[in-house]
Amino acid sequence: MTSRTATRLIGALAVPALGLGLVACSSEEPAKETTGGNDGNQAATQLSPQEAVAAAYQGLDEDSYKMDSSVTVDGLDFMVMTTEVEGENARAVMDMSxxxxxxxxxxxxxxxxxxxxxxxxTETILVDGTAYFQFSGGMFDAMTEEYGADAWFTMDMGASDLAEIYEQIGSVDLASQTELMLKSLENVEKTGDNTFTGTLSADSEAMKQFNEASGATAAETEDIQVTVTLDENGLLESMVMALPETEGMTMEMTSTVVETGGDYDIAAPASDNLHDFDSFLGGSGF
Incomplete structure (x- = not known):
């Protein structure tokens, strides 16, 4: 495998070791009235398919929730992740094969x-405006040897430019990306009970971020279909999409909200081995 191929795959597939965990930072816009038992369901049914899908992710911020996500490559498990969000705090645990x-x-x-x-x-914890990151295995083995297995890298979210961070590591904030994708869908149609399908255009803003990470261009990317399922209150329940083909391999991403209203006891890591995030950028090879 050539260096160019590997680099492109890492950019496109080494999905958000950072961004996946920052679900609580996805939006500051107020959610539409899509929650609240039967009233929430009634409000959701009054929205157009386009509006219902666009509002589905924002409404989750009104409660705690757990989301399972996965990415497959030609049907093989590439990434599995569990994210827990409670108020402004979040925790994400991810394994990439x-x-x-x-x-x-x-x-x-x-x-x-x-x-x-x-x-x-990787594990990411966001508590009281500070993000904590822990990385191990693969390209991070050298860092583990240098800093120790219990090392965490911290970042003040209030003073950080996330877009610049993602650009440096060749990744995207999949939390914000999820919301952006839902808002960017075109030709949204209701195809079943609480089920919608739409098209994500190759030249949409959401796809531009994926293309920048992988080094692809809009001309190399085809429109893709996204299937979104909402729960009875109009909140996002699942999203399935086939990502752009990369180096002849087909990828599919699935995110499913498996629980709402849970108590996840999200707290800062119990470790004194803390380092500024700049140490990660300097020692990871990015």
Whole structure:
């Protein structure tokens, strides 16, 4: 596998080790009236399909919830993640099986690039405006050796430019991206009970962020179909989409809200081994 191919795959597939955990930072806009038992359901039914889908993610911010997400590559599990959100606090635990890329591509890699394709584990905690990140496995092995297995990297969210951070690590904030995708859907139609389908245009703002991460252009990307299911109160229940084909491999992303109203006891890590996030950027090779 060439260096260019590997770099493009990492950019497109090493999905948001950072951004996936920042669900609570997705929007400051007030949610539309889509919640509240039967009243919420009635309000949702009065919205057009386009409006109902656009409002579905924002409404989750009114309560705590747990979301399971996954990305498959040619049907193989590439990423699995669980996110818990409670008020302004959030926690996300993610495992990425980089070996799935190798199996799906059927290619061998240069031994010097083997570290890029080691399986990785990340955990992100957002508490009181501070984000804590822990990384292990794969490309992060050297950092674990240097800082210790209990090391956490911190970032003051109030003073941070997230867009610049994501640009540096070749990633996107999938939380904000999810909401942006729902708002960017075109030709949204109701295709079943609480089920909607829409098209995400190749030149939409949401797709531009994916393209920037992977190095692709709008001309290389096709429109994709997204299926969205809402619960009885008009809140997002699940979203399934086929991501743009990368290097001949087909990816599918699924996010499912598995619980609302839970108590997740989200707190800062019980570790004194804390480091500024700039140490991560400086030591990760990004």
């Amino acid at each position: 980089m070996s799935a890329i190798l199996e799906a591509s059927g290619e061998e890699i240069d031994p010097s690039m083997a570290a890029l394709f080691g399986d990785m584990h």
